[in-house]
Amino acid sequence: MDFELSEDQEALAESVAALCAGRFDIETVRSMATEGLDRGRWTELAETGVFSLTRPEPDGGLGMGWAEAVVVFEQLGRALVPGPLAATTLTAALVGLADTAVVETSGLDSAEIGEGAASGSIVVGTLQRCDGPCFVEFEGWIDGLVISDDEGLWWIDSDWLKAVNATEAAHPLDPLTPVAVVSELPQGRRIADRATAFIWRQYGALLTSALQLGIAAGATDLAVEYAKQREQFGKPIGAFQAVKHRCADMITRVEVLRAAVYAAGVTVDGKGVDDPVRSVAVAKVLASGAAAACGKDSVQVHGGMGYTWEVDAHLYLKRAWVHDLAFGDGDDYADQLAGGLLSG
């Protein structure tokens, strides 16, 4: 047993962190709230291998593990990189692979969708099927939508999306996660079976947990830096235990979450001793609690400035709230874990 990052994993994390620092600085990220997704930078993510990381090698992917994906997604979350990162990566990893049947969809076949997601030429959103009006994330940014339900995965391309009269919300909760209200979703064309849909949800929860880990860590870093330089009563506010202890609680949540998320990634890769489905549920439960709590605490440590648009604290909190609802929320997974406990 060795639960430390390997040298390759550390190098991977550093290279993605460097890419984010250089190409997804917070000013660039913020500009996408008004300018929309920067497709050039999205392609750079693809060229670095973000979307093809877990795509099998025979399909042109890097064939790496989900543990590596977790390490990468932690950095993307920390940098608040916007867009449907998890859905696009899942599409590249699971849709239209060489060993699965190619499914014709309107315009594109499933192989083209998977390849396009990996190369960054197709941006893919996702939604769990629901009745009645539903909120679709990134409706104006994406080239297609994967709907997951109990029967499988279903593809809806952008022409169909336009045809269903999506109404974009003027004020999305997270300015970097635009949402549109769609009165009724079309059925779409089936591109994967129910087993794949199950994996889609599970790996989606894993990647989202990793993003939330990065968000929790980023919100904590921001608060700690502020507590070191902001002075009141003649000393840095971080010297006061009321503030220091809040920061200690934040990093404590981050470290517990990191253990859970890394363990889930490793276990999904078959290098663990636990059930992978259970490990992912653990990670998502912890992530939904920790990311939002660290986001709120970061706002609080910043005082009045924390409630301004200018300071980034609210961006972490809002993204944490968005991710909590992706691929099943904390309550869903807590209920799943309780089911295991009560049947044991």
Added chain:
Amino acid sequence: MDLCYTEAEEAFRDELRAWLHSVLPDVGPPPADHTDLDARRAYDTQWQRILHEAGYAGIHWPFEFGGRGSTPTEHLIFLEETERAGAPYVGVNFVGQLHAGPTLIAEATPEQQRTHLAPILRGDHVWCQGFSEPGSGSDLASLTTRALDDGDHYVVTGQKIWTSFAQVADYCELLVRTDPDVPKHRGITWLIMPMDLPGIEIRPIVTALGTGEFAEMFLDEVRIPKVNRVGDHNDGWRVTMVTFAFERGTAFISEIIASQRLLADLAKIAQKVTRGAARAADDAEIRRRLGRLEAELDALWSLTKRNVSQAQRTGMVGPGGSVFKLAYADTRKRMSDLAEQILGRVGLAIGDTLDLSELDHVGERLYALTLTIAAGTSEIQRNIVGERLLGLPKDR
């Protein structure tokens, strides 16, 4: 990152399991009377002797000092398996095994090591800890128990507190003030005090749980030979700190495994008791609380493995231990709250849950109070995490 155990680690586990399976039936349960410390000592030291005979004593002690010299991961497996098998706890051997012994290994003279280490491993000698004082808790370095220099002896007078199992101990690791006129950390000396010296009086302190392993210790001109000093005169604070470097992330492994068992048992109770018209297990809020606690304990087990892996690579854990302790104590307190909610009025008695359970959830609820206090309060842990891990400024 790889959470699978190596073949050698699995072999170690299999051998240990088989051994536990063969010896535990003859060990029997611990003495029922919590207040009978002589019986506690006899039971705990008997287990230590059994471990010693089988080569499992001092699992983490270096081989040259009579230990097994196991890796941190093997130490983790040892604690996991002994807890799962229901083996006795370290009990009265805690200070000798985990604190005084490692300190002697790092800092004592070869003569002192020859005298003390083997008897600790064999379960012949029980140690207690004379660090805290009524006026020196979290601010340990302010301790005032005086040691006057009298030729080849120190003459020690003062009061110590929380000296658990002092009533049945043979030796005490004692911190004394040898120089009151220098900054507090620089005037402390670390001594080995035989507990049969004249001038030592021990009074038991009864815990909130009603048990009696706590004690306070009054020292009245106790003459301790200078050959019993470990480290230099006035160098006791450094000696004390060295001991913490022995922590390898394993401190709470038994606790985590035991907590998982407690939670699984709570889930069983929730299927037997009702809440309103339905089973407690069907209550959505109780289900979610069970699920969240299950997730937290699982994450803490993963964090333990991270800390142990770090110790295996670098030799130490650092503030990761404080992070763990903070989170674990918090989780256990919320487990207590859930136990209260599920047990209802059955929670009005300690150690008697009718026919609902074999476990004492009410006693555990009281025990959980110690987790944010003992071995550095959560407030002190937050200072450590804030200052050493995050680099926040000190307020002193």
